[in-house]
Amino acid sequence: MITEALIEQFRVKPGSNVNLKEFPTDWAGTEAGKQLGKEIIKQRSEEVLARNRKELESTQELLYASNSHSVLLIFQAMDAAGKDGTIRHVMSGVDPHGCQLFSFKKPSLEELDHNFLWRFMKSLPERGRIGIFNRSYYEDVLVVKVHPEWIDEAQFGKPDRKFWEKRYEDINNFEKHLARNGTLVLKFFLHLSKDEQKKRFLARLTDASKHWKFNEGDLAEREHWQDYQKAYEEALSATSTRKAPWHVIPADRKYVARALVAEIVVTAINAMKLEYPKVSPEQMERLAAAKAILEK
Numbered sequence: 491m492i493t494e495a496l497i498e499q500f501r502v503k504p505g506s507n508v509n510l511k512e513f514p515t516d517w518a519g520t521e522a523g524k525q526l527g528k529e530i531i532k533q534r535s536e537e538v539l540a541r542n543r544k545e546l547e548s549t550q551e552l553l554y555a556s557n558s559h560s561v562l563l564i565f566q567a568m569d570a571a572g573k574d575g576t577i578r579h580v581m582s583g584v585d586p587h588g589c590q591l592f593s594f595k596k597p598s599l600e601e602l603d604h605n606f607l608w609r610f611m612k613s614l615p616e617r618g619r620i621g622i623f624n625r626s627y628y629e630d631v632l633v634v635k636v637h638p639e640w641i642d643e644a645q646f647g648k649p650d651r652k653f654w655e656k657r658y659e660d661i662n663n664f665e666k667h668l669a670r671n672g673t674l675v676l677k678f679f680l681h682l683s684k685d686e687q688k689k690r691f692l693a694r695l696t697d698a699s700k701h702w703k704f705n706e707g708d709l710a711e712r713e714h715w716q717d718y719q720k721a722y723e724e725a726l727s728a729t730s731t732r733k734a735p736w737h738v739i740p741a742d743r744k745y746v747a748r749a750l751v752a753e754i755v756v757t758a759i760n761a762m763k764l765e766y767p768k769v770s771p772e773q774m775e776r777l778a779a780a781k782a783i784l785e786k
Contacts, residue, residue, distance in 0.1 A: 492538055492753040500737045500750065502730035508723045508738075515683040516742035535749035539579065542752035547583045549759050550620060554588040556764045557618040559672040563755065564623045566632070567680035568718060569708040570690040571741045573624055576680065580752045581622065590615055593624040602642075606630040606657070607664055617672065627664075628677075628725060631657050635721045636714050658728035665734040675734035676758055678751055679722060680741035684715055 502508055514520050518528045526534075553559065565573045581589060592613045601609040607627050615621025631654060634640055638649050646653065665675050691712075694704040711718070730736040737754055741747045769777070 492750065494757075497737075497750070497754055497757070500739060502726050502736040502738060504731050504735070506727060506730070508726040508730075510681065510719055510723055510738070513681055513738040514740045515681050515686065517740040517746050518743055532743075532745055535743075535745040538749040539745070539752050542749075542756045543580065543583045545756050546581070546752070546759075547585075549756060550584045550588050552764050552766065553620065553759065554585070554618040555766050557767075559674060559762060559764065560615040560617050561620040561674045561676070561755075561759060562615055562623065562668065563620065564626045564628070564675070564677040565680065566625060566628050566678070566722075567741065568682050568687060568715075569705075569711060570687050570694075571680040571682040572744050572747060573680060575744060576678075576748050576751055577622055577624060579748045580755065581620075584620065588618065589620045589622070591622045591624065594626060594629065607660065614668070615673070627661060628729075631661070631725050631729075632718065632721045633711075635724075636717045654724070655728075658725070661729050662731060662734075665729075665731065669733035674758060674762060676755060677730075677734060677736045678754075679726065679736060679738050680747055681738050682741045684712075686742045687712065 500513070517523050518526075518531050523531060553561065565577065567573050577591065581591075590613070594609070597609060610623070610627045613621065613623070635649075635654065641649050643649075668675055691704065691708065694700040726736045726738070737750075739747050739750050
């Protein structure tokens with residue numbers, strides 16, 4: 491069982507100044523992790539994932555049946571941190587009818603002609619459904635911040651501190667609007683070490699079955715590692731709120747990351763205290779009549 495106290499260690503407190511060096515990338519290497527041992531941690535992580543995956547099946551059915559709220563899960567990370575695998579393992583038991591996954595790439599010309607949130611608004615989950623953003627509007631305060639040359643200065647001017655503060659404000663207001671209208675927003679930053687990223691890149695280069703995963707652009711972005719760390723720290727600090735919190739998930743061990751994400755998602759949805767639709771007395775009479783007919 492993962493306790494609330496443990497989850498709290500990975501949740502970014504609203505208003506705090508995030509220093510990613512204070513968040514572990516390998517929880518098994520912390521003092522608490524060393525006391526348990528890596529094998530015990532792996533075993534318990536797999537048990538937690540299996541239990542939550544099964545519970546998510548019924549929880550998602552309740553969300554779908556109640557048709558009153560929706561859930562938005564946002565995943566951000568450095569390359570090779572395991573976003574795809576985490577999503578696949580955590581959500582593998584969910585009914586596809588109740589789940590929507592979107593993976594956002596470079597914006598199209600049409601999307602660039604709108605505000606930076608527009609293309610994400612179109613993909614928000616409907617009531618009763620879980621929406622998953624594999625990368626999101628946060629790219630516009632992360633990768634674009636690392637590469638300010640990609641900003642149209644003719645439209646926005648040269649990006650300065652106030653430019654980024656306004657974007658953070660837009661994001662916070664957008665997520666506040668979602669929360670007010672019944673969307674549970676959970677945000678996950680899969681925190682990977684630079685050494686572990688190197689190992690995973692090398693695995694893609696040495697294992698023929700993984701060659702397709704390697705992108706030469708990933709190496710170019712690796713050169714901006716420190717810039718990305720700073721951009722993440724600033725974004726997490728500015729946009730982790732009570733209604734839309736960020737969780738910094740240690741991602742060097744995939745089984746730990748998957749267990750933590752599964753526990754956080756299930757716990758948060760259960761806290762919504764959803765109920766199946768109430769049946770009126772008139773509907774009960776019709777149900778009884780239909781049952782009588784079928785039994786004959």
